[in-house]
Amino acid sequence: MLRQIIQESKVKAVRELLGRSERIVITCHMSPDGDAIGSSLGLMHVLAAIGKEARVVTPDIPPQILRFLPGAKDIVPYSKYTDFARQLLCDADLIFCLDFNSLYRVDHMRDDLASSSAPKVLVDHHQDPEDFADVIISHPDQSSTAILMFRLLCRLELFNLIDRKAAMCIYTGMMTDTGNFSYNSNDPDLYVVIAELIRKGINKDDIYKRVMDTKTVSTLRLNGYAVGTKMQIFPEHKAALITLTQKELDDYDYQKGDTEGLVNVPLAIPEVTYSVFLRDDKRYIKVSSRSKGDFPVNKLCEKYFNGGGHVNAAGGEFEGTLDEAVEVFMSSLAENDRYLHD
Ligand code: 5GP
Ligand code: MN
Numbered sequence: 001m002l003r004q005i006i007q008e009s010k011v012k013a014v015r016e017l018l019g020r021s022e023r024i025v026i027t028c029h030m031s032p033d034g035d036a037i038g039s040s041l042g043l044m045h046v047l048a049a050i051g052k053e054a055r056v057v058t059p060d061i062p063p064q065i066l067r068f069l070p071g072a073k074d075i076v077p078y079s080k081y082t083d084f085a086r087q088l089l090c091d092a093d094l095i096f097c098l099d100f101n102s103l104y105r106v107d108h109m110r111d112d113l114a115s116s117s118a119p120k121v122l123v124d125h126h127q128d129p130e131d132f133a134d135v136i137i138s139h140p141d142q143s144s145t146a147i148l149m150f151r152l153l154c155r156l157e158l159f160n161l162i163d164r165k166a167a168m169c170i171y172t173g174m175m176t177d178t179g180n181f182s183y184n185s186n187d188p189d190l191y192v193v194i195a196e197l198i199r200k201g202i203n204k205d206d207i208y209k210r211v212m213d214t215k216t217v218s219t220l221r222l223n224g225y226a227v228g229t230k231m232q233i234f235p236e237h238k239a240a241l242i243t244l245t246q247k248e249l250d251d252y253d254y255q256k257g258d259t260e261g262l263v264n265v266p267l268a269i270p271e272v273t274y275s276v277f278l279r280d281d282k283r284y285i286k287v288s289s290r291s292k293g294d295f296p297v298n299k300l301c302e303k304y305f306n307g308g309g310h311v312n313a314a315g316g317e318f319e320g321t322l323d324e325a326v327e328v329f330m331s332s333l334a335e336n337d338r339y340l341h342d
Pocket of ligand 2 (some may be wrong): 035036099125143144145177
């Protein structure tokens with residue numbers, strides 16, 4: 001049995017909204033990851049099973065690696081099909097916002113999402129959600145939005161309608177947001193849910209191979225170069241830094257998602273407590289950070305990189321050059337020492 005964590009009043013509110021909605025849009029954060037796409041598609045399959053017209057609209061194009069997920073081909077990326085996506089948001093009578101806590105996280109889609117008159121249900125596991133949704137189901141103690149979605153579907157008495165396709169999507173979200181159950185993964189409920197998903201017919205080993213263990217030659221070379229040549233360690237501050245310039249990314253034919261997981265690599269070194277990865281994204285410098293224990297990288301990203309996130313996984317967008325971002329990082333090192341323990 002799963003512990004019940006979602007308040008009954010919220011389950012009731014979602015049930016009522018679902019009862020009077022036909023056209024439902026499900027959306028998630030920009031640069032969607034396995035959790036954003038997995039929880040969105042999982043919900044889409046179940047809503048389709050109860051006869052709703054449900055569409056997933058993402059702010060930008062989902063990564064290639066997730067295209068095998070059932071329903072992924074029907075996703076409408078706002079960046080590519082702006083007019084159609086805008087129409088869907090405008091015509092919707094209910095919108096689910098999954099895996100983000102601030103309208104800022106949907107990038108260019110923000111105004112169209114905010115201005116839609118459809119009621120909004122937020123299902124998310126990031127801290128301090130903004131108050132933009134009518135129903136806010138926010139559980140930062142949950143390791144993924146996908147498991148939260150599974151819990152919500154169970155509470156809505158839709159467990160029986162989670163088929164193999166929906167189960168694949170939900171599992172993918174749970175797996176990617178825990179690094180294949182290697183962090184944030186001590187909650188026994190996770191394994192109760194996995195058992196149920198396997199009973200629904202998923203092949204978890206196959207999903208792992210497709211999502212975590214499939215790379216192109218240039219991706220492997222880019223990551224090898226980043227660790228071999230670009231990784232800097234600051235032992236006195238227990239910190240690691242990796243930077244990649246536009247030229248370096250171009251040289252390795254960088255595609256979105258190619259550096260997924262790279263920021264985790266330096267944490268394998270016992271002396272490293274936190275790791276920062278700076279990637280020149282043309283529009284800004286994309287910041288990604290990870291840590292061990294209670295070192296709060298979300299504080300680091302909030303203060304220096306215009307971002308936020310979780311204690312052990314956070315990110316941001318730095319307005320400026322890569323060199324300036326490196327300077328900011330270097331100047332933050334001494335101050336970050338206060339979060340270190342011996
Ligand atoms: P990643 O490093 O995988 O891009 O992001 C890790 C986590 O950091 C995300 O789950 C999200 O919580 C947070 N995050 C990443 N980028 C941003 C950002 O630009 N702004 C904010 N507020 N959070 C971010
Ligand atoms: Mn997530």
